[in-house]
Amino acid sequence: xxxxxxxxxxxxxxxxxxxxxxxxxxxxxxxxxxxxxxxxxxxxxxxxxxxxxxxxxxxxxxxxxxxxxxxxxxxxxxxxxxxxxxxxxxxxxxxxxxxxxxxxxxxxxxxxxxxxxxxxxxxxxxxxxxxxxxxxxxxxxxxxxxxxxxxxxxxxxxxxxxxxxxxxxxxxxxxxxxxxxxxxxxxxxxxxxxxxxxxxxxxxxxxxxxxxxxxxxxxxxxxxxxxxxxxxxxxxxxxxxxxxxxxxxxxxxxxxxxxxxxxxxxxxxxxxxxxxxxxxxxxxxxxxxxxxxxxxxxxxxxxxxxxxxxxxxxxxxxxxxxxxxxxxxxxxxxxxxxxxxxxxxxxxxxxxxxxxxxxxxxxxxxxxxxxxxxxxxxxxxxxxxxxxxxxxxxxxxxxxxxxxxxxxxxxxx
Ligand SMILES: *Cc1c(COP(=O)(O)O)cnc(C)c1O
Numbered sequence: 001x002x003x004x005x006x007x008x009x010x011x012x013x014x015x016x017x018x019x020x021x022x023x024x025x026x027x028x029x030x031x032x033x034x035x036x037x038x039x040x041x042x043x044x045x046x047x048x049x050x051x052x053x054x055x056x057x058x059x060x061x062x063x064x065x066x067x068x069x070x071x072x073x074x075x076x077x078x079x080x081x082x083x084x085x086x087x088x089x090x091x092x093x094x095x096x097x098x099x100x101x102x103x104x105x106x107x108x109x110x111x112x113x114x115x116x117x118x119x120x121x122x123x124x125x126x127x128x129x130x131x132x133x134x135x136x137x138x139x140x141x142x143x144x145x146x147x148x149x150x151x152x153x154x155x156x157x158x159x160x161x162x163x164x165x166x167x168x169x170x171x172x173x174x175x176x177x178x179x180x181x182x183x184x185x186x187x188x189x190x191x192x193x194x195x196x197x198x199x200x201x202x203x204x205x206x207x208x209x210x211x212x213x214x215x216x217x218x219x220x221x222x223x224x225x226x227x228x229x230x231x232x233x234x235x236x237x238x239x240x241x242x243x244x245x246x247x248x249x250x251x252x253x254x255x256x257x258x259x260x261x262x263x264x265x266x267x268x269x270x271x272x273x274x275x276x277x278x279x280x281x282x283x284x285x286x287x288x289x290x291x292x293x294x295x296x297x298x299x300x301x302x303x304x305x306x307x308x309x310x311x312x313x314x315x316x317x318x319x320x321x322x323x324x325x326x327x328x329x330x331x332x333x334x335x336x337x338x339x340x341x342x343x344x345x346x347x348x349x350x351x352x353x354x355x356x357x358x359x360x361x362x363x364x365x366x367x368x369x370x371x372x373x374x375x376x377x378x379x380x381x382x383x384x385x386x387x388x389x390x391x392x393x394x395x396x397x398x399x400x401x402x403x404x405x406x407x408x409x410x411x412x413x
Contacts, residue, residue, distance in 0.1 A: 025413025072291025219268025299391025322361015
């Protein structure tokens with residue numbers, strides 16, 4: 001049975017192919033598998049990371065800084081490479097902070113956000129001089145205590161839970177009750193306390209959502225974020241020096257997703273910066289923080305076919321990887337309706353014929369499906385099935401210990 005080819009995914013279309021092979025970082029994927037020495041593995045392309053940051057820079061208004069949110073992909077080599085390209089890092093744990101501080105990026109360009117920072121983490125953060133993005137009043141008090149104990153005046157910003165909600169985001173943050181940040185209506189009181197404790201508060205961090213593909217919604221969120229920050233700073237007489245406007249730029253995962261119109265986002269941001277922010281605070285340091293958008297499309301997860309079988313009319317490819325490494329592709333990381341990530345057989349990129357096949361992993365659970373009923377060339381044992389969009393929230397966002405298989409290598413090519 002021959003299947004219709006699926007329309008080429010916009011990200012997959014940007015990968016080069018040589019003979020029948022997918023090139024990752026310029027290397028044919030079969031050769032890359034030999035170089036890595038085992039399958040499955042994750043590979044991230046240095047060239048794609050560089051190009052992506054360049055593309056974002058082209059569209060960001062002059063003077064707006066670009067941070068990388070390390071949790072999207074904390075592989076040290078990736079973070080090191082990005083340190084040569086971005087202005088700073090956003091981290092959310094002591095270990096991420098360490099990875100960021102191991103790069104040449106100065107501590108003053110690292111922001112540490114996230115609820116429930118431990119006293120140990122707070123002490124490390126104060127000692128290293130990163131900006132601590134305060135998530136609660138108790139946390140602010142602990143930061144002040146760590147500062148007195150160390151004889152250092154801590155650098156802080158207030159993470160604000162905005163009073164608006166952003167539609168069309170994969171993950172909605174803000175608007176209602178949530179565990180992140182301080183409700184905007186409580187910020188004035190907290191700023192008074194912070195001042196009385198002698199903390200050096202530079203401004204605000206407002207992150208309103210993630211994985212958004214709609215430029216007009218992002219522009220609207222940026223405008224409302226800026227308006228909220230200016231209102232809070234003016235009401236408190238805070239000389240605003242730092243404003244992290246969040247990001248939330250999405251990438252196309254599924255067949256019908258269209259890439260974000262970055263030039264529209266950049267134009268909208270330029271207006272917001274000029275009209276709302278610089279008009280009042282001409283010298284404030286403005287930061288956009290992106291995780292997924294910088295790294296997601298630069299990575300692939302490469303697996304090898306171990307077995308092939310048919311069950312009551314359905315063809316299965318059993319590969320040596322699975323949801324324990326790439327949970328998101330199995331649909332179990334926050335998807336409501338399971339949809340397929342783009343996949344290909346990396347050594348059969350110009351197939352003569354296609355058939356519908358389901359790619360499953362090695363875990364003893366029906367949840368371990370990497371691609372459900374997709375058009376792929378008839379694959380053999382030993383072929384390489386490649387899952388795209390694996391550069392962000394891959395290995396470190398997956399239950400790697402589940403079923404006790406070895407941890408896969410990661411390489412930067
Ligand atoms: C996770 C996170 C990000 C990165 O989000 P992406 O969707 O990967 O761009 C940025 N800022 C904060 C505060 C986060 O928690």
